[in-house]
Amino acid sequence: MSDILLSVKNLVTSFSTDSGKVAAVKGISFDIKKGETLGIVGESGSGKSVTSLSIMQLLASNGFIESGKISFLGKHKNVENLVGLDNISLRELRGNHIGMVFQESMSALNPVMRCGEQVAEAIRLHLKEDRSTAKESVLKLFEKVELPDPERIYAAYPHELSGGQMQRVMIAMAISCNPELLIADEPTTALDVTVQKSILKLISDLQLQTNSAVLFITHDLGVVAEVADRVAVMYQGKIVEEGPVEKIFRSPQHHYTKSLLACRPPLNRKVKRLPTVSDFLKGKGNFVEKVWNSTSLKERRAVLSEREDLLKVKDLNVRFAGKKNWFGKPLSYIQAVKNVSFTLKKGETLGLVGESGSGKTTLSRAILRLAPIRSGKVIFEGENILEFGTEQLRKWRKGFQIIFQDPASALNPRMTIGRAILEPMTVHGIYNSSEERVKQVFLLLEKVGLKREHFDRYPHEFSGGQKQRICIARALALKPKFIICDESVSALDVSVQAQVLNLLLDLQEEFELTYIFISHDLSVVQMMSDRILVMNNGEIVEQGYPEDVYNNPKEKYTQQLINAIPRGIV
Amino acid sequence: MQHYIFRKLSYGLLVLLMVILLVSSIIYLAPVDPARLTFGQRADVETVKAKKEALGLDEPLYYQLGYYLRDISPINFIRTNHPAIHQYNYFKIFSVSERMFIMKKPYLRDSFQQGRPVSTMLAEAIPRTLILALIAIVIALIVGIVFGIIAALNKDTWLDQTIISISILGISLPSYVTAIIFALIFGYWLQAWTGLEMQGGLVGLDDFGDEKIFWKNLILPGLALGVRPIAIITQLTRSASLDVLDQDYIRTASAKGLSFVKVIRKHLLRNALNPVFTAASGWFASLLAGAFFVENVFGYNGLGLLTVQALLSYDIPVILGAVLFTAGSFVVLNILVDLMYGLIDPRIAKQ
Numbered sequence: 001m002s003d004i005l006l007s008v009k010n011l012v013t014s015f016s017t018d019s020g021k022v023a024a025v026k027g028i029s030f031d032i033k034k035g036e037t038l039g040i041v042g043e044s045g046s047g048k049s050v051t052s053l054s055i056m057q058l059l060a061s062n063g064f065i066e067s068g069k070i071s072f073l074g075k076h077k078n079v080e081n082l083v084g085l086d087n088i089s090l091r092e093l094r095g096n097h098i099g100m101v102f103q104e105s106m107s108a109l110n111p112v113m114r115c116g117e118q119v120a121e122a123i124r125l126h127l128k129e130d131r132s133t134a135k136e137s138v139l140k141l142f143e144k145v146e147l148p149d150p151e152r153i154y155a156a157y158p159h160e161l162s163g164g165q166m167q168r169v170m171i172a173m174a175i176s177c178n179p180e181l182l183i184a185d186e187p188t189t190a191l192d193v194t195v196q197k198s199i200l201k202l203i204s205d206l207q208l209q210t211n212s213a214v215l216f217i218t219h220d221l222g223v224v225a226e227v228a229d230r231v232a233v234m235y236q237g238k239i240v241e242e243g244p245v246e247k248i249f250r251s252p253q254h255h256y257t258k259s260l261l262a263c264r265p266p267l268n269r270k271v272k273r274l275p276t277v278s279d280f281l282k283g284k285g286n287f288v289e290k291v292w293n294s295t296s297l298k299e300r301r302a303v304l305s306e307r308e309d310l311l312k313v314k315d316l317n318v319r320f321a322g323k324k325n326w327f328g329k330p331l332s333y334i335q336a337v338k339n340v341s342f343t344l345k346k347g348e349t350l351g352l353v354g355e356s357g358s359g360k361t362t363l364s365r366a367i368l369r370l371a372p373i374r375s376g377k378v379i380f381e382g383e384n385i386l387e388f389g390t391e392q393l394r395k396w397r398k399g400f401q402i403i404f405q406d407p408a409s410a411l412n413p414r415m416t417i418g419r420a421i422l423e424p425m426t427v428h429g430i431y432n433s434s435e436e437r438v439k440q441v442f443l444l445l446e447k448v449g450l451k452r453e454h455f456d457r458y459p460h461e462f463s464g465g466q467k468q469r470i471c472i473a474r475a476l477a478l479k480p481k482f483i484i485c486d487e488s489v490s491a492l493d494v495s496v497q498a499q500v501l502n503l504l505l506d507l508q509e510e511f512e513l514t515y516i517f518i519s520h521d522l523s524v525v526q527m528m529s530d531r532i533l534v535m536n537n538g539e540i541v542e543q544g545y546p547e548d549v550y551n552n553p554k555e556k557y558t559q560q561l562i563n564a565i566p567r568g569i570v
Numbered sequence: 571m572q573h574y575i576f577r578k579l580s581y582g583l584l585v586l587l588m589v590i591l592l593v594s595s596i597i598y599l600a601p602v603d604p605a606r607l608t609f610g611q612r613a614d615v616e617t618v619k620a621k622k623e624a625l626g627l628d629e630p631l632y633y634q635l636g637y638y639l640r641d642i643s644p645i646n647f648i649r650t651n652h653p654a655i656h657q658y659n660y661f662k663i664f665s666v667s668e669r670m671f672i673m674k675k676p677y678l679r680d681s682f683q684q685g686r687p688v689s690t691m692l693a694e695a696i697p698r699t700l701i702l703a704l705i706a707i708v709i710a711l712i713v714g715i716v717f718g719i720i721a722a723l724n725k726d727t728w729l730d731q732t733i734i735s736i737s738i739l740g741i742s743l744p745s746y747v748t749a750i751i752f753a754l755i756f757g758y759w760l761q762a763w764t765g766l767e768m769q770g771g772l773v774g775l776d777d778f779g780d781e782k783i784f785w786k787n788l789i790l791p792g793l794a795l796g797v798r799p800i801a802i803i804t805q806l807t808r809s810a811s812l813d814v815l816d817q818d819y820i821r822t823a824s825a826k827g828l829s830f831v832k833v834i835r836k837h838l839l840r841n842a843l844n845p846v847f848t849a850a851s852g853w854f855a856s857l858l859a860g861a862f863f864v865e866n867v868f869g870y871n872g873l874g875l876l877t878v879q880a881l882l883s884y885d886i887p888v889i890l891g892a893v894l895f896t897a898g899s900f901v902v903l904n905i906l907v908d909l910m911y912g913l914i915d916p917r918i919a920k921q
C-alpha cells in the first residue's frame with residue numbers, strides 16, 4: 001500500500017442544472033502509484049475532465065462531489081480525504097503537491113500578465129522565495145522545459161508565444177514546486193503533431209527526472225499509448241476497463257474499448273469505411289473491415305484518370321500585406337502560397353496536410369477567390385475564375401461550399417437548423433416554391449442522419465457531431481460540385497469523427513462530389529484522399545498517392561510529420 | 571503609433587472646425603441681436619448701431635466666421651499694421667515686406683456682456699468643473715467597481731438583483747432630475763443635519779467679503795453628477811467580471827493554490843477592469859459636458875453655469891469658447907483612451 005500516491009474510491013460528481021441533477025462521474029475508483037503514469041481515455045462528456053477537476057476540487061460553481069473518497073499519500077503531505085477539506089489545506093495542496101496542466105494554454109494563461117510572473121507566482125506562494133530568487137528559479141525551469149531564450153519568455157505575454165511554447169510555460173508552472181502528482185488534462189490537443197510529439201517527450205522526460213506520478217487525460221488513444229503505463233477507459237461517467245497499456249491495446253475486453261480502437265483510421269492500410277461505436281455497442285462486435293487493396297485502388301485510379309479535370313490550379317501565388325507605411329501602402333508582404341500547381345479530377349478527393357501556418361487554408365480560400373491572389377491561374381471546368389466579374393463570381397460560388405472546423409460557431413444560434421439549411425436555397429433562388437425547398441431540407445436532414453422533426457430545433461440542442469452534420473446538410477443544399485473540408489473533423493471525438501467521415505464518403509459516392517480535404521491529422525487524410533499534397537511554408541513539398549507518401553516519404557519534412565504521428569501500439 | 575496619433579489629431583481638428591461652423595451658424599441665424607442685449611431696457615438706435623459695428627456684427631456672416639478663425643488660429647500670416655494685431659499675444663517668426671508670420675495664443679475675444687477676455691473667464695471656470703467631474707468619476711469608479719464585483723460574485727442572489735435594479739434606476743434618471751432630488755433631500759429637508767447648501771459655487775465670498783473656497787459645495791453636485799456613471803460602471807464591471815470568472819486562466823490561478831482574494835485581485839481585476847477604465851475615461855469627457863445641468867441646478871460657478879448664462883444673454887464669444895473647449899476635450903480624451911487601451915492590454919498594443 002505504501003507506494004500508492006493517490007487513491008480515488010467511489011467518486012460521484014454531479015452538476016445541478018435547470019433540468020435537475022446530472023451525474024457526470026458515476027462512482028469510479030482508481031489508484032495511482034508513485035512515479036507511475038495513468039492515462040484516462042474517453043470521449044467528451046465521458047467525465048474524464050470532471051474527474052481531474054474533482055481531485056483538484058476546482059469544479060464549476062454548480063458542480064459538487066456527491067460521495068466518495070480521494071486520498072493523497074505524498075512524501076511530504078498526507079491527506080486522508082480531499083473531499084470536504086478546508087480551503088486553506090486545499091490551497092496548500094494545489095500547485096504545491098499537485099500540479100495541473102490544462103488544455104488550450106492560450107486561454108489557460110492570463111493574457112495581461114507576463115509569462116514569467118505567472119510561473120513565479122506559484123513559487124513565491126509555496127516555496128516562500130522572494131522576487132529575485134523566484135525569477136532565478138523560473139529561468140531555470142524554463143531551461144528545463146526547453147524554452148529558447150528564457151529571459152525573453154519571462155518578459156513575454158502569452159499572445160507573443162507559439163502554442164507549443166505556451167504549453168511549455170504551462171508545464172513549467174505545473175512542475176514549479178516539484179509536485180508529486182502532475183495532472184495533465186488534454187495537454188496536446190489543438191497542437192500540431194510535431195509539437196505534440198515534443199511536448200509528450202518533455203512530459204515523460206520530466207517524469208523520469210523528478211519521479212513524479214502523472215495523471216494523463218486525453219481522448220486520443222494514440223497519445224495515451226505513448227505516455228501511459230496504465231490506462232483507464234471512461235464511458236458515460238464510469239470506468240469500463242482498466243489495465244496495463246499493452247493489455248488494453250492488444251486484447252481489449254469491453255466493446256467500447258474495442259470500438260474506440262477500431263474507429264481510428266489506421267495508418268498501415270486504407271479502409272473504405274470506419275466502424276462506429278454504435279456498431280460495437282449494438283453487439284455487432286465483429287465489424288467486417290473493407291479495405292482498399294492494390295487492385296481496387298488501381299481500378300479507382302484508372303476511372304478517375306479518365307474523368308475530365310474539374311479544377312486546375314497553375315502557379316498560384318498569394319500574399320498578404322505585412323508592414324504598411326503612412327498612406328496605408330504595404331512595405332512588405334507575407335507570401336502565404338508560393339507557386340502552387342495541381343489538378344483535381346471530378347469526384348476525386350485531394351488531401352492537404354501540413355502544420356498550422358503552412359498555407360493550407362489560404363490555398364483553399366484562394367481557390368474561391370477569398371484571399372488576395374498575386375498571380376497564377378485557377379481554371380474551373382475550362383474557365384479561369386480569376387477573370388470573373390462580381391456577379392459571375394457570385395453565381396459560380398454557389399457550386400462551392402466550405403465545411404469548417406468548429407460547427408458550433410458556424411451555425412447561427414438564433415436560427416432553427418431548418419431555416420439555416422433553407423437560407424442558401426432561398427438566397428440563390430433554387431427550386432420553384434418554398435414548399436419544394438422545405439421538402440428538400442427534409443430530404444437533406446435524412447441524408448445526413450437526422451430527422452424531419454429536427455427542422456424547428458436550435459443548434460444548442462444538438463451535439464458536436466450532429467452540428468457538423470447540419471453544416472454538411474447546409475453545404476449540400478446548393479447541390480455543390482466541390483466541397484472544401486477545412487479541418488472539418490478535427491474538433492470531433494474519434495467515434496463521432498468516424499461517423500462524419502463515413503457520411504462524407506457516402507455523399508461523395510452519391511453526388512459525385514469533389515473534395516479538398518484539409519487536416520493536420522495524417523491518418524484521417526490518408527483514409528479520405530485519393531491523392532495527397534504536403535505543404536510547408538506555402539509551398540507544396542511533396543505530392544502523390546497516400547500509400548507512397550506514407551511509406552516512402554521523399555522529403556525530410558514529410559518524414560518528420562509522419563514520425564510525429566502518435567502510433568500507439570499496433 | 572505616431573501616424574496614428576497624427577491622423578487622430580487631424581480628424582480632431584476637422585471636428586473642431588465643424589463645431590465652430592455649426593454653432594456659429596445657429597447663433598448668428600437666430601433672430602436675436604446680441605448688441606441690443608448688451609444694453610438695458612433703454613437704448614437708442616444709434617448706440618446699438620455703434621455697438622454692433624464695434625463688435626463686428628454688421629459684417630457678412632462669412633466675414634465674421636473668417637475673422638473668428640483667424641483669431642483662434644495659433645499661426646497667422648498677417649499685415650504688420652493690422653488693427654487686430656494688438657489684441658494678440660504673439661511671437662514673430664519672420665516677416666516678408668509688409669506682412670509677418672506669427673505664432674500666438676488662440677484669441678477667444680472678449681465677452682459681450684462683461685467685456686473681460688473669454689480666455690480669462692474660461693480659465694476661472696474650467697478648473698472648478700474639472701474638479702467636479704474628477705470627484706464624480708472617482709466616486710463612480712470606487713462605488714461602481716465595488717458594487718459590480720459584489721454583484722458578479724453573488725450572481726443571481728438577492729444581492730445581485732438589488733444592485734442591478736438600483737443601477738437600472740440610476741441609468742434611467744437624467745442628471746438634472748437627480749440633481750434636483752439631491753438638492754431637495756440633502757440641501758433642504760436634511761439641511762440641518764448635513765449642513766450642505768442647496769446652492770453654492772466652489773469659490774464664493776465669505777462673511778467678510780473675501781474670496782474663499784467652499785469645498786463642501788462639491789459634495790452634492792459631485793454625487794448628483796456621479797449617479798449615472800456609478801450605475802453604468804457597476805453594470806460594466808459586473809458583466810466583465812462574469813466574463814472573466816468563466817475564463818480558463820482563473821481556474822489556472824486557483825490550481826496554483828492562490829487564495830480567493832488573490833485570484834480576484836491579481837487575475838480577475840486587471841482583466842475585468844480594462845473595459846471599465848476605458849469607458850470611465852470616455853465618461854469623464856461627457857461629465858464635463860453633463861455638468862451643464864448639474865451646475866445650473868446647484869448654482870455651482872463652473873463652465874456649465876458660465877455657458878448657460880452666456881446662452882441666455884447671447885454672449886457669442888463665451889458660447890463659442892466654451893463649446894470649443896468641450897469639443898476639444900472630447901477629442902483629446904478619446905485619443906488618450908485609445909493609448910490607454912494599449913497600456914492596459916498588451917494584446918492590443920501589438921496591433
